[in-house]
Amino acid sequence: MVFGRIFSGIKRGLAKTAGVFGGVFDLLRGKGKVDQAFLDELEKQLYLADVGTQATATIVDRVRQAFRDKEISGEVLEFVKAQLRELLTGPSDGIVYAPSGPTVVMIAGVNGSGKTTSIAKLANRLQREGKKVLVAACDTFRAAAVEQLTVWATRIGCEIVKQGQNADPAAVAHDACEKAKARQFDVLIVDTAGRLHTQTNLMRELEKIHRIVAKQIPGAPHEVLLVLDASTGQNALTQAEQFGKSVKCSGIILSKLDGTAKGGAVFGIKQKLGLPVKYVGVGEQIDDLEPFDPDGFVQALFEKA
Amino acid sequence: MFEGITRSLSEAFKKLRGRGRLTAENIREGLREVRRAFLEADVNFNVVTDFISRVEAKAVGQDVLARVDPSDQIIKIVFEELVGLMGPVDHKIPQRADRPVVLMLCGLQGSGKTTTAAKLALTLKGRGRKPLLAAADLQRPGAVEQLQTLGEQIAVPVYSENTTPVDVCRNAVAQAKRTLCDTVILDTAGRLQIDQELMDELKRIDKLVRPDECYLVVDAMIGQEAANVAKAFNDALELNACILTKLDGDARGGAAMSIKGVTGVPVKFVGMGEKVDKLEDFVPERMAGRIMGQGDLMGIVGKIADIQKEISAEEMERQQKALQEGKFTLDDFRKQFETIAKMGMKDMISRMPGMSDMIPEGEDPEEALKRVQGMIDAMTKKERADPDIIDQSRRRRIATGSGVEPHEVRQFLGQFDQVRMLMKQMSQMSLWQRLKMVTGLGKMGAFMPGGMDNLKLKGDTGHRKSAKERAEERKKKNKKKKR
Numbered sequence: 043m044v045f046g047r048i049f050s051g052i053k054r055g056l057a058k059t060a061g062v063f064g065g066v067f068d069l070l071r072g073k074g075k076v077d078q079a080f081l082d083e084l085e086k087q088l089y090l091a092d093v094g095t096q097a098t099a100t101i102v103d104r105v106r107q108a109f110r111d112k113e114i115s116g117e118v119l120e121f122v123k124a125q126l127r128e129l130l131t132g133p134s135d136g137i138v139y140a141p142s143g144p145t146v147v148m149i150a151g152v153n154g155s156g157k158t159t160s161i162a163k164l165a166n167r168l169q170r171e172g173k174k175v176l177v178a179a180c181d182t183f184r185a186a187a188v189e190q191l192t193v194w195a196t197r198i199g200c201e202i203v204k205q206g207q208n209a210d211p212a213a214v215a216h217d218a219c220e221k222a223k224a225r226q227f228d229v230l231i232v233d234t235a236g237r238l239h240t241q242t243n244l245m246r247e248l249e250k251i252h253r254i255v256a257k258q259i260p261g262a263p264h265e266v267l268l269v270l271d272a273s274t275g276q277n278a279l280t281q282a283e284q285f286g287k288s289v290k291c292s293g294i295i296l297s298k299l300d301g302t303a304k305g306g307a308v309f310g311i312k313q314k315l316g317l318p319v320k321y322v323g324v325g326e327q328i329d330d331l332e333p334f335d336p337d338g339f340v341q342a343l344f345e346k347a
Numbered sequence: 348m349f350e351g352i353t354r355s356l357s358e359a360f361k362k363l364r365g366r367g368r369l370t371a372e373n374i375r376e377g378l379r380e381v382r383r384a385f386l387e388a389d390v391n392f393n394v395v396t397d398f399i400s401r402v403e404a405k406a407v408g409q410d411v412l413a414r415v416d417p418s419d420q421i422i423k424i425v426f427e428e429l430v431g432l433m434g435p436v437d438h439k440i441p442q443r444a445d446r447p448v449v450l451m452l453c454g455l456q457g458s459g460k461t462t463t464a465a466k467l468a469l470t471l472k473g474r475g476r477k478p479l480l481a482a483a484d485l486q487r488p489g490a491v492e493q494l495q496t497l498g499e500q501i502a503v504p505v506y507s508e509n510t511t512p513v514d515v516c517r518n519a520v521a522q523a524k525r526t527l528c529d530t531v532i533l534d535t536a537g538r539l540q541i542d543q544e545l546m547d548e549l550k551r552i553d554k555l556v557r558p559d560e561c562y563l564v565v566d567a568m569i570g571q572e573a574a575n576v577a578k579a580f581n582d583a584l585e586l587n588a589c590i591l592t593k594l595d596g597d598a599r600g601g602a603a604m605s606i607k608g609v610t611g612v613p614v615k616f617v618g619m620g621e622k623v624d625k626l627e628d629f630v631p632e633r634m635a636g637r638i639m640g641q642g643d644l645m646g647i648v649g650k651i652a653d654i655q656k657e658i659s660a661e662e663m664e665r666q667q668k669a670l671q672e673g674k675f676t677l678d679d680f681r682k683q684f685e686t687i688a689k690m691g692m693k694d695m696i697s698r699m700p701g702m703s704d705m706i707p708e709g710e711d712p713e714e715a716l717k718r719v720q721g722m723i724d725a726m727t728k729k730e731r732a733d734p735d736i737i738d739q740s741r742r743r744r745i746a747t748g749s750g751v752e753p754h755e756v757r758q759f760l761g762q763f764d765q766v767r768m769l770m771k772q773m774s775q776m777s778l779w780q781r782l783k784m785v786t787g788l789g790k791m792g793a794f795m796p797g798g799m800d801n802l803k804l805k806g807d808t809g810h811r812k813s814a815k816e817r818a819e820e821r822k823k824k825n826k827k828k829k830r
Contacts (some may be wrong), residue, residue, distance in 0.1 A: 045498075047671075087391055089392045089571065090391075090392050090571050091571070092389075092570040092571050092572070094385055094387075095383060095386060142444060150592070152457065152568070152592065152596070153457070153621060154456070154457025154458060154459055154566060154593075155457060156456065156457055167826040183496075183498035183621070184493070184621070185492070185497050185500075186490070186491075186492035186493035186494040186495075186496055187489065187493075188489075189488070189489040189492045190487065190488045190489030190493075191489075193486060193488035193489060207496075213828060236621075237599075238593065238595060238596040239596070239597075240595070240596050240597050241595075246638060271457060271566070271568075272566050273455065273569050273570060273572040273576075274566075274569065274570055275389030275565075275568060275569060275570025275571065275573075275598070275601070276387055276388075276389055276599075277389070277567075277568040277571075277596070277597070277598040277599075278568065280597060281568075289782060298456065298457075299537075301455070301539045301540070301541060301542070301572070302539075302575050303570070303571075303572040306570075307570065334708075345482075
């Protein structure tokens with residue numbers, strides 16, 4: 043039951059657009075032999091889904107070795123799916139909670155990746171699961187970012203810790219930790235300002251927030267989630283690498299998966315850095331955040347619209 | 348991170364050097380490298396395929412020039428084709444005497460429309476225009492407040508009302524007429540190109556307000572999706588141009604090529620950084636270098652030229668002379684630092700692939716610069732002119748004076764020694780070679796095929812080598828080449 047609902051969520055997100063991977067589907071339905079033309083077409087479809095050089099080469103190579111000059115059959119389709127699936131991890135178990143005290147979830151990402159919206163959805167989701175959620179508005183840099191989160195907090199009815207614009211984000215995080223401990227919140231979600239991973243000083247500011255949180259609550263942050271726009275290309279790898287280096291990311295929220303973008307970059311990220319996807323954003327509504335289900339993800343890529 | 352395609356190309360074309368002509372056969376491997384580089388830069392797959400076949404058609408049949416590296420020959424063709432594809436660009440913004448000009452911004456969520464709207468307003472202000480910003484993003488919470496805050500920062504009026512996007516746009520134009528503003532910038536909500544309802548809303552604004560120009564705002568980090576997005580928006584609105592944002596990151600920005608290749612819509616401006624600053628003009632030559640992973644050589648050349656204007660000609664001449672004589676002093680070094688600081692250290696670094704590796708982990712480049720400046724400031728005139736006299740006790744004094752550890756002073760002096768040597772060698776190079784070197788500093792190997800050997804140009808070894816030594820050296824070189 044649960045699986046069915048989750049699956050349909052991803053499918054709903056991807057359904058509008060299965061066109062691209064639908065190409066592979068048609069390809070695999072075709073007649074003839076697995077020849078160079080077939081492999082070229084497979085490569086093209088993988089590239090068009092942003093799967094990236096390395097992961098694409100891996101898959102095409104394996105198909106070549108396994109099926110060279112054999113007839114195209116359902117087996118090839120299953121094989122490609124299995125290969126894609128193998129590049130991902132097991133199903134996401136969502137947030138890993140602290141054994142006692144508040145669980146701190148820190149959110150990071152580049153500008154415009156969808157951090158604030160994802161936080162609202164995540165907070166809403168966790169509240170529905172019966173958790174008492176607090177959000178910390180540590181994006182004190184961008185104009186009106188605090189207002190944006192405040193609006194969301196009011197809508198979903200969770201509490202928020204904030205200071206004015208240009209306040210020290212680490213100070214806001216500090217206050218939020220105090221409050222979470224004193225008032226026994228289950229989960230504290232820390233929003234941070236968007237920053238490009240090449241901005242050394244901003245990355246250090248992020249590390250500072252990380253340190254402050256760890257000092258306040260031992261073992262925190264329990265999760266550091268990188269928000270990644272599904273339409274991002276190969277730069278996603280560098281993003282994951284750099285953010286991982288500075289704040290030790292534990293997972294990815296893949297946002298905006300309701301467009302035609304496939305988010306194929308996550309294959310490369312998993313392959314190179316081992317970072318798993320935990321949640322996917324599949325729409326603009328507050329409920330449109332689903333735990334990542336790799337089987338459904340791969341399956342949905344091949345669904346016909 | 349990525350390395351430029353020059354190196355992989357020169358590997359692929361090694362066999363070709365100095366013989367015959369380029370044929371489809373012998374350039375295949377090299378073109379595969381070019382293709383890989385483009386795909387890694389997120390250029391749309393179909394655009395890459397077309398592009399490569401055009402380059403192939405141009406290259407095949409050309410004679411391999413005797414003294415030119417065939418890979419350079421191919422790179423030149425690729426570069427020219429790229430520039431031809433992405434250009435030409437017109438950076439003008441229309442102006443009318445009888446009514447305000449309307450510019451509409453549109454794009455996906457999070458592509459940077461609101462920030463870009465403010466930057467565009469500031470750019471217009473800099474050109475002596477009087478812009479008005481219209482807050483037509485009623486979708487995202489806080490979007491209107493964001494534009495208002497930004498408007499305040501740059502002292503540009505912002506029109507907003509809590510009705511519908513269409514009304515906001517229409518009334519903003521009326522407001523502009525009343526308040527004698529000559530340009531209206533419409534900041535619309537972000538939307539997916541497949542969201543029919545929201546795309547229809549854009550079309551309604553287009554029909555009722557009749558913007559003079561429509562600009563698509565695109566995140567430089569976007570992948571293959573760029574082509575679909577641009578096509579859909581162009582079909583709905585007939586775009587005039589594109590603004591590429593977040594180019595201060597390390598994304599290669601293949602989108603510029605995808606969008607022009609698929610829709611014919613050129614990139615007009617680029618956005619660098621979150622600070623509200625003017626938009627920069629899009630320069631195809633710079634972008635071509637960036638997509639090819641060669642760093643922004645043209646950008647650096649431009650900036651250096653600007654700064655050279657500020658520095659007096661005599662000073663330059665004096666420095667050049669000092670360089671040639673190998674008398675590069677700490678004073679000169681400090682002056683160069685100031686020059687780099689003027690250019691914006693971070694700016695310089697982000698423009699050079701590989702350069703960011705040079706700064707120690709977690710070290711702010713500007714901080715590092717400041718520390719070194721402090722050390723130099725703590726020295727006496729005599730020490731600056733002749734750093735060799737700095738002994739332990741002088742070192743200790745300098746360290747106390749600049750608030751660092753004595754060993755840091757020693758470290759710095761050691762580095763300075765190397766710089767001095769490099770400088771001497773550089774003074775014997777052509778401008779192009781120098782640029783190549785500057786971009787490669789710290790990561791020599793990657794940007795200088797052949798490694799340090801090329802560095803020594805006219806320098807001598809101090810003694811005449813015997814035949815045996817020469818033979819040994821040759822052997823070493825050959826071994827290196829084979830690897």
